[in-house]
Amino acid sequence: MWNVLNIDMGLLKYIVSTFIGFLLCASNNLIAQTATITEETRSLDTYGFHTPNPVPILTENTKIFPYYKFEGYEHDSRKKNWKVIKLENEYIEVYVLPEIGGKVWGAIEKSTGNEFLYRNEVVKFRNISMRGPWTSGGIEFNFGIIGHHPSTATPVDYKIQKNEDGSVSCIVGNFDLPSRTYWQVEIRLEGDKAFFETNASWYNGTPLSQSYYNWMTGAAVATDDLEFFIPGNGYLEHNGTWQKWPIDNQGRNLAMYRNNDFGPAKSYHIVGDYQNYFGGYYHDRKVGFGHWSSYEQMPGQKLWLWALSRAGGIWEDLLTDTDGQYIEFQAGRLFNQYFPGAENPVSQVGFDPYVLDSWQELWFPFKQIGGMEAASEYGVLNLERNGDTAYIGINALQTFNEPLKIFVNGKEVVSQQLDMKPMEVFETDISCNQGDSIEVVLGNGKLYYTSENVTLLKRDFVHKPEVQRSHMEKLYHKASEAMKYREYDLAEKKLGELLSLDPTHTGALLLSGEAEYRKTNYDKALGYANKVLQLDTYDSKVNYLAGISYRAKNDAVNALEALGWAARSIAYRSVAFAQMAEIYLGMDNLDQAESYALQALDFNAHNLNARQVLLVVYRKQKQTEALDLQLQQIEQVSPINHMAKLEQLLMAEKDITAIQGDIQNEFAKETLLELALGYLSLGQKDVAQELLKINGGDSKTKLFLAALIRDSDIEKSDALLEEVDKAAPDFVFPYRREMIPVLEEIVGVHDSWKFKYYLAQNYLAVGLRDKATQLLEECGNQPDYAPFYMFRAKIWDKPYGDLLSDYTTALNLDNASWKNWDDFIRFHQDSGKNEEAAKLGKKAFKKFPDNYNVGLSYARALVAIQSYTKAISVLSGLRILPFEHASESKKIYSEAHLFLAKQLMDKKQFNKAAQLLEASKEWPEHLGIGAPYNPDNRIPDYLLGLCYKNLGDIDKAKSYFESVSSYKSTAEQISKNTFFELLALGEIGEKDSQGQLFDKIKSAAIDNKNAGLILALYNKDIDQVESLRKSQGIDSRIIQIMEYSMP
Known part of the structure; x- marks a missing residue:
């Protein structure tokens, strides 16, 4: 019996030990397949920015008002704490900076330590973006209009979460103020993948089309061994002009980084091949980086390189301390980052109202295989021919067990099962002749390569001179392009020219009506709409324009009637039904509001305006399950949704101040105000009023609240207006259509110059320039605020003397601002008053000896009055960081030396002149410039x-x-x-x-x-x-x- 027992105990030990081993393996495997997400604070060397400019940016870039620029940048670093979100699995690490535009800071492949997304170890802000501050590296998410987006250097909304499938996500997003659209990006990492996703969504909840621009800007380190793998047979310049790729007209292989050692910085928008991938490979280090997205979602593939000369090389030191030069590989929703100008098939694109665009991208590393000729979510494949053989390498990006088949001229030469884990590499060589056709198939098309050019496009990107629009259609096209590019003055000019030639041009009348709607001239908008309706009463576009114009005038009956006709067209059906739902909700007709919201969703499941109507309806009807269902639907496409969060609080009868904790972006008060205005547009005055009350300290909010309660509590309304009048007018910047009637009413009952100043800004923001300048003139000399005079001087079309008075007053009110001095100097220069500019420059430079902006303006004035020696002396002491005027530093430097040399030549002092002429050819890097190729x-x-x-x-x-x-x-x-x-x-x-x-x-x-x-x-x-x-x-x-x- 004991023998039996001993045998049984031995068996039991074996079974237990085996089971424990199994559990340990399973546990280890489970851990290995787990993704984690953490939030921490890191102290990083930071070269900061400062000096926000209180003068409305309407004076220089109306496209991005109400944002403002930052004018100051630090030469030296200091430690600063930044929030860092880290997503990690067994294979890769991904880092996100929610306080710096929500950008991906960088990403690392663990087996090699390779940064497959360049991570800049310092935060070195430089004056590059639309608002100024920008820092290199990682992935920057750009939405709105061309350029580095306005929140690229400042905090955005964010949330982190662990998902039910074991993946982890960091979602970042922000409200784009000028377009009033909201973008968000989910950065998602699964436990068993060697790539991460960016799942973007962008929603236009406004009634009009908005400008459309999106590029996801990835960065990678720049080295001479870097080769780019970007499928295509050409590239587009910014203006749409087509050029050859990768071998250019000079026979240079542009796909090799080192071969771009000519000319200025490069922008290659590569086109011509129906492929889903692009990236690069470092041949010395045997590592690479890549991007994958379906072509229809992200057809844009751009490569951006700093000039390889010192003109680009200086930026290595200006943007980083230790990480070296970088390149950008950018994925976009359109073919190129378009600047209007040239004649070609490329144009601007609009963003339709009540539309949500969403797309998925994968960012991945690879190693050892020498390049990339195909890629998918399963892996990266490279094929290289070497005489009578071909090398094939595959880098797995996830676990798979699939058959691999290789064909040469249609004949199967390899058939084997591949069982691979992430970042494992398979390599093989096959026999073939140089011209043979090769096909590689993994599984059922999970990864596919063919040497045949079956994916080259027949789309023609080259302009054909014989294909021309008529003169009138050219005018219409230019007007349409200008509208999409937020160049409303140019659009109106072209429309005026067109309508003078053809008063019944339907497209021009519609665009003119839209322009008037944007300017809050709703009667004029209806005038244009009704003219088109005289030609075609069923036109869906014009009925939509009429509908939203009637709605803006609070004419519900005619709005509903026109929108009903607009809904006959599939193009306007969802947005028109949603508008009708909003109108009915405002009338407290909950059944009709629900009915039309559901119809809107029948034709666009991502119409968030319709879903928001349902949220309000179901809350009012106490339909908890129905409301929860809508919240779930919204969460799937808009995980950061402040209205959804608020409705949850309202339904649960919780304190709505909690909503403020979810709004982390730079302009939290603007976000809360936008939310309040959304409720006002739905007729939910009580909720709007509560939101306005908790948005304390914000002048625009107080103005809306004052208007909202004026009939019921005039004393409180007046008190709010007094608070606004006493508050500093810095950065108030009204710009919304809804604010204009509010301010017009306030200006009618209150004589403060501040309200006229605010209304003038709002008029300019929507395009009512004449009304704005009239108000600014009415203010006279009453304001005691320097930015007012600086703003008026730049906006006014007045004689020199009037403008001189405003510049003088601005400086007298605030002579501690170097920007006031600098702007005043440049005003004198632009007016041809060079002696005055030099005198003022001398005073300014004495007051601000370390300010390179002032120093450069002073040097420019000195050159203008032929004080060349002094100009050279001033320039020698400047240490310029790149900024708006930095490019002119070389011009001023060269002119000072050149013109002084000419004076010496006139005096026959040729030796001294020669020294100055040699010096004029230099590119002093302390002036923020570097020598280009072939100067x-x-x-x-x-x-x-x-x-x-x-x-x-x-x-x-x-x-x-x-x-x-x-x-x-x-x-x-x-x-x-x-x-x-x-x-x-x-x-x-x-x-x-x-x-x-x-x-x-x-x-x-x-x-x-x-x-x-x-x-x-x-x-x-x-x-x-x-x-x-x-x-x-x-x-x-x-x-x-x-x-x-x-x-």
């Missing part, structure tokens, strides 16, 4: 040739003349400097070449003003020279140099 030194080199010719050093003179004559401009166009090339050819006796160049100049003179100027100088036609100088704004001292140089 055009034809003017100083020609003058150097003259100096040495006069000094008797003929050989040295000839070398400079030869340098001028052999210069090859990348633009290949005739410029002013071509004049010196023409003279240099004569100096070295190249008469035939000189004659050929002269003939080229003569033939171009009709269309090219530079050629016309050269011809006039050559013919000594003084009157024509002066006429061309004035028309082109050429400095008279350049003309004097050109005249001096002639034999």
Whole structure:
């Protein structure tokens, strides 16, 4: 029995030990497949920004009002604590910075330690974005209008969560103020994948189309061994012009980073191939980075490179301390980041009302396989031909067990089962001839490669001159483009021209009606709409415009009638039904509100306005289950949704002040105000009023609240107005349509200049310029606020004396602001008052000796009054960070040396002049500039040739003349400097070449003003020279140099 027992105990030990081993393996496997998310605070070296500008940005960039710019940037770093969200699994780490635009800070592949997304270890803000501050690295999420988005350097809303499937997510999002749209991005990591997702959504809850721009800007380190794998046969410039890719017209392989060692910074928007992936590979380190998204979601694939010359190299030090230069690989919703101008098929795109756009992207590392010729969520594949063999490598991005088949000319040559885990690599070689067709298939198309060009597109990106719009359609197209680009003044100008030619042009009438709606001229909008309805009473577009215009005038009956006709078209059905639901909710007709909201959702399940109507309806009806269902639906597509959160609080009868904890972005009060206005538009005055009450300390909120309670509590309303009147007017910046009637009513009962100032800003924001300037003039000299006078001076179209008075008053009110001094100096310069600019600059520079903005403006003024030696001295002491005017530092530097050299040459002091001319060609990096490739030194080199010719050093003179004559401009166009090339050819006796160049100049003179100027100088036609100088704004001292140089 004991023997049996011993045997049984031995078996039991074996069973127990085996079971424990199984549990441990299972536990380890479970841990290995787990994703974690943590929030921590890290202290990072930070080069900060400061000095927000209280002068409304309407004076320089109306597209992004009510945002404001930051004017100050730190040369030196200090430690600063930043929130860092870390997502991690067994294979990768991902870092997010919710206080810096919600950007992905960086990402690391663990087996190699490779940063497959560049992580900048310092936070080095520089003046680059629309508002100024920007820092490099990671992934930047850009929404709204072209450029680095306005919240790229400031806090956004965010939340972190562990999902039911074991994945983890950090969701970041923000309210874009000018468009009043909301974007959000879920950064999601699963436990068993070697990639992470960014799941973006962007919602336009406004009644009008908005500008549309999205690019997800990833960064990777730049090294000479980097090769880009971006499928396509061409690239688009910003203006839509098509160029060859990857081999350009000069035979350069642009896909090799090191081959881009020419010209300025590069923007390649690669097109032409129906593929879902792109990225890069470092051949020395044998690691790579990549991006995957379905083509229809993200067709845009852009590569952006700093110039490889010092013009780009200086940014390495300006943007980082230790991490080196970087490149950007950007994924976009459109083909390119479009700037209007050139004739081609590319154009702007609008963002339709009540539409939610969403898309998914994968960001991944890979290693060892030499490149990337195919990719999917399962892995990355590379194929390289080597004579009579081909190498095939696969880097797995998730676990799979699938058959691999390889075909050569349709014949199966490899068939094997691949059982791989994330970041494992499979490699094989096959025999083949150079021209053989190769096909690689993993599983049922989980990863696929073919050497045949089956995915090249037939879409034509090249403009065909024979395909032209008519003159009127060109005007309409330009107007439409301008509207989408927030250039409303230009749009109205083109529409006016078009309607003068064709008063019944339907498209122009519709756009004109939309423009008037934006300006709150609802009667005029209806005037245009009704004119179109006279031509076609069923037109869905115009019925929609009429419907929202009637709604803005609180004419519910006619709004419902027009919107009902708009809903006949599938294009407007969902938005029109949602508008009708909102109107019925405002009338407290809950049944009709629910009915139309549900109909809206039948045709657009992501119509959040319709779902928000249902939230209110079900809360009012106490339908808890129905409300919870809507909350779940919203959570799926809009996980950060402040109205949904508020409705939860209201349904639970909780304190609504809790909503403030969920709004973490820079403009939390604007977000809360927008929420209140949303409830007002739904007729929910009580909720709106409560929201306004908790949004304390905000002047715009108090103005709305004062208007809202005026009929019921005039004393409280007046008290609120007094509070606003006593509060500082800094950064109030009214811009919404809804604020205009509020301010108009307040201006009618209150005589404070502040309310007129606010209303003037709001008028300008919607395009009512004449009304704005009239109000600003009515304020007279009553304001005791410097930004008011600075703003009015920049907005006014007045004589010099009137503007001078405002600049003077602004400076007297606040002479501690370097920006006031700088703007005043530049005003004098722009007005041609250079002596006044220099005098003011001297005072300013004495007061702000360390401010490079002021120093540069002073140097510019000194050059203008021919005080060149002093200008050179001032420039020598500046340490300029790149900013709006930094590009002109080289111009000022060169002119100071060049013009002083010319003075010395007039005095026959050729040795001293030569020293200055050599110095003029330098690119001092302390001035925030770096030397580009192939700088055009034809003017100083020609003058150097003259100096040495006069000094008797003929050989040295000839070398400079030869340098001028052999210069090859990348633009290949005739410029002013071509004049010196023409003279240099004569100096070295190249008469035939000189004659050929002269003939080229003569033939171009009709269309090219530079050629016309050269011809006039050559013919000594003084009157024509002066006429061309004035028309082109050429400095008279350049003309004097050109005249001096002639034999």
